[in-house]
Amino acid sequence: MPYINVKVAGKLTGTQKKEIVRRITQVMEEVAGKPPAATYIVIDEVPRTNWAKAGAPLEDPGD
Numbered sequence: 001m002p003y004i005n006v007k008v009a010g011k012l013t014g015t016q017k018k019e020i021v022r023r024i025t026q027v028m029e030e031v032a033g034k035p036p037a038a039t040y041i042v043i044d045e046v047p048r049t050n051w052a053k054a055g056a057p058l059e060d061p062g063d
Contacts, residue, residue, distance in 0.1 A: 002034050007044045009051040009058055017043055 004024055012020070021041050028034040048059035 001038045001040065002028050002032070004028070004039070004041045005044065006041065007046055009046055009048045011045050012043065 006020065006024070020043065024041055025036045025039050028039050029036055049057055049061040051058045
């Protein structure tokens with residue numbers, strides 16, 4: 001039973017989430033032989049102020 005956690009900075013649309021889930025499920029079936037019914041995917045939408053790269057937040061929290 002694969003459990004896949006996808007973390008993204010910011011929000012996704014419902015359409016984007018459906019496509020991400022569909023494609024990840026398809027890859028797990030094709031590459032790892034895992035049945036779609038056994039594949040769990042969680043998408044965490046993290047506020048951009050909680051992500052940082054190269055020593056700086058992706059978005060200024062504006063303290």
